[in-house]
Amino acid sequence: MVNQDPTNPSHALFDQFVQTQTCKEVQRTFSELCHHLELDPRDYQSFYTKLKERLNYWKAKALWIKLDKRAQHQDYQQGKVCAKTKCLVLGAGPCGLRTAIELALLGAQVVVLEKRDSFSRNNVLHLWPYTICDLRGLAAKKFYGKFCTGALDHISIRQLQLILLKVSLLLGVEVNTGTLMLCSLCGSLWLTPSGWMAKLFPDDHPAGKFQFDVFISAGGGRFVPDGFRWKELRGKLAIGITCNFINHHSAAEAQVAEISGVARIYNQKFFQDLLTEEGIDLENIVYYKDATHYFVMTAKKKSLLKMGVIKQDFSDANQLLGQANVDQDALLRYAHGAAHFSTDHRLPNMQFALNHAGQPDVAMFDFTCMHRAENASLVRERKGKKLLIGLVGDCLVEPFWPLGTGIARGFLAAFDTAWMVRSWGKGKPHLEVVAERESIYQLLSQTTPENISKNYSAFSIDPATRYQHVNLNSIKANQLQHLYDVEDHIDLDSVGAFEELLKWCQQHTAGYDRVKVKDLTQSWRSGLALCALINTFRPHLIDMSSLKESDSVHNNQLAFSLLEEELGIPPIISASDMATKEQIDKLSMVLYLTQIHDAFNERTP
Numbered sequence: 001m002v003n004q005d006p007t008n009p010s011h012a013l014f015d016q017f018v019q020t021q022t023c024k025e026v027q028r029t030f031s032e033l034c035h036h037l038e039l040d041p042r043d044y045q046s047f048y049t050k051l052k053e054r055l056n057y058w059k060a061k062a063l064w065i066k067l068d069k070r071a072q073h074q075d076y077q078q079g080k081v082c083a084k085t086k087c088l089v090l091g092a093g094p095c096g097l098r099t100a101i102e103l104a105l106l107g108a109q110v111v112v113l114e115k116r117d118s119f120s121r122n123n124v125l126h127l128w129p130y131t132i133c134d135l136r137g138l139a140a141k142k143f144y145g146k147f148c149t150g151a152l153d154h155i156s157i158r159q160l161q162l163i164l165l166k167v168s169l170l171l172g173v174e175v176n177t178g179t180l181m182l183c184s185l186c187g188s189l190w191l192t193p194s195g196w197m198a199k200l201f202p203d204d205h206p207a208g209k210f211q212f213d214v215f216i217s218a219g220g221g222r223f224v225p226d227g228f229r230w231k232e233l234r235g236k237l238a239i240g241i242t243c244n245f246i247n248h249h250s251a252a253e254a255q256v257a258e259i260s261g262v263a264r265i266y267n268q269k270f271f272q273d274l275l276t277e278e279g280i281d282l283e284n285i286v287y288y289k290d291a292t293h294y295f296v297m298t299a300k301k302k303s304l305l306k307m308g309v310i311k312q313d314f315s316d317a318n319q320l321l322g323q324a325n326v327d328q329d330a331l332l333r334y335a336h337g338a339a340h341f342s343t344d345h346r347l348p349n350m351q352f353a354l355n356h357a358g359q360p361d362v363a364m365f366d367f368t369c370m371h372r373a374e375n376a377s378l379v380r381e382r383k384g385k386k387l388l389i390g391l392v393g394d395c396l397v398e399p400f401w402p403l404g405t406g407i408a409r410g411f412l413a414a415f416d417t418a419w420m421v422r423s424w425g426k427g428k429p430h431l432e433v434v435a436e437r438e439s440i441y442q443l444l445s446q447t448t449p450e451n452i453s454k455n456y457s458a459f460s461i462d463p464a465t466r467y468q469h470v471n472l473n474s475i476k477a478n479q480l481q482h483l484y485d486v487e488d489h490i491d492l493d494s495v496g497a498f499e500e501l502l503k504w505c506q507q508h509t510a511g512y513d514r515v516k517v518k519d520l521t522q523s524w525r526s527g528l529a530l531c532a533l534i535n536t537f538r539p540h541l542i543d544m545s546s547l548k549e550s551d552s553v554h555n556n557q558l559a560f561s562l563l564e565e566e567l568g569i570p571p572i573i574s575a576s577d578m579a580t581k582e583q584i585d586k587l588s589m590v591l592y593l594t595q596i597h598d599a600f601n602e603r604t605p
């Protein structure tokens, strides 16, 4: 008998969980639901089954039907195939969460780490037809009723993350937000006598005790674990601008047509008129109506200089687009002008939506140069303990956004990675696992909506269901010895990466007058320590003798601007807050200093 009692608290909690629209609320309602049903989410192997048993509610049942259909696929062997596998996934972006779901369906224990504690990216992603079908199969419409209704084929990043987070939690994935994994410093993945662990911040976070035999990096473009090599694809200078306006959902807004992609070569007149009337010169523009009115365009440098958006011309893209060289108000005017013109001035009341920092959601970035990892996997072995490492999403292949390849190829890689973990769970020899993964990886960059299989409903983690011509043995295990890292050179009992970062900062600021780095927060207040760090690596940029300790706002501003211009690292706090705020956020400082460490280490010969 179906229980339809609307006053049942667990039903109400379930409804809240399904409908809620922020990451924090998803986590809160989920934990209340578990508490109410006396379920332990750490009991990952039977969590979903018990949840289904205890939540006898028709709305929940409609969701189980969808998820069961997926879970019963033969590839997962009823969640037994990876029952002994433990996976750490770095990053709760769309690709990290999509991978986590597949790993959970295979029966693995899955822990996700995410440094942010909110999902705030308004930007809207174009979806290939297969991804729409895939997300429908995960009950996306139950969580977000407007999902790809009618001819819509896009979704905001935050909405996509919310859907995938909810599915992940229901399937027993542990998602830790506000948890930073310390990257690139030697030993961010380290071996204890009992197994592989990761170094995290805060360093006493319980997830730091999790031992795993599979590590998946889905940390976006910037996170690359040691051992992976990159190819750089450099094109001609390409400057992207994204902007979001509040969608008031009025009748007038509903009338305005979307622009699914106008490129200059296809509509010369439109771009010529835009230039003549507004002084704005674009290569292309896209407009999607979603939770916001979202525009993304590629702008020509000359017009940005002419309109005062970019103050001075530099050949180096970091310098050109560094914060100090961009007039933010002019950028807002430029983006507003382009959006207004391209919608035929029909969007009424165009107010910028706000980003995570409470600022108008407008960003300008360089996508001249894109990275692609040379390999998608490797195996590290220390003291007889093997760790399988894989890359997914932007971290594996940075997408060229005008083609909308980010999520489509990102999800394909998520499935391929799950297939790899499946082979690992089945006990296949490690180099064969890697060889199969690398054979499949050869296909990824060539996939298009046209050349993948059209039988979307049959897509599974098995590559043969998705790629039309796949040879799982095109690369042989004996060609991949370099992806099996068995050196035993790391001091396994070394101090935490957190202390390593502090040591590195101390080492590179030593000997500077009025600079004494004792910690990762207070010691940086006057800005002199940051300036000293810059001076160590780029002596020509700062005259240390001209800086006064009491002039902390100026010192911080100088350091922030240089770091952004030179290394492309945006500030995490304003110069005045850094100088005067009672508490400097430790997590943000660790992230900031880690980025500086990585950038100087990478770029210093």
Ligand code: FAD
Pocket: 090, 091, 092, 093, 094, 095, 096, 097, 113, 114, 115, 116, 123, 124, 125, 126, 127, 157, 179, 180, 181, 182, 183, 218, 219, 220, 221, 223, 240, 242, 296, 392, 393, 394, 395, 399, 401, 402, 403, 404, 405, 406, 407, 408, 410
């Ligand atoms: P991300 O979304 O970058 O997620 C990575 C996550 O890892 C983040 O949440 C980050 O906080 C976390 N993280 C990073 N380092 C750490 C750490 N050390 N510790 C803990 N957590 C960490 N794609 C499309 O498919 N269609 C489009 O139309 C499209 N348009 C785009 C337009 C623009 C302007 C841009 C810039 C991109 C566009 N993309 C598009 C690409 C798309 O946004 C990305 O491909 C997608 O977001 C990648 O997902 P991901 O999960 O790999 O990485």
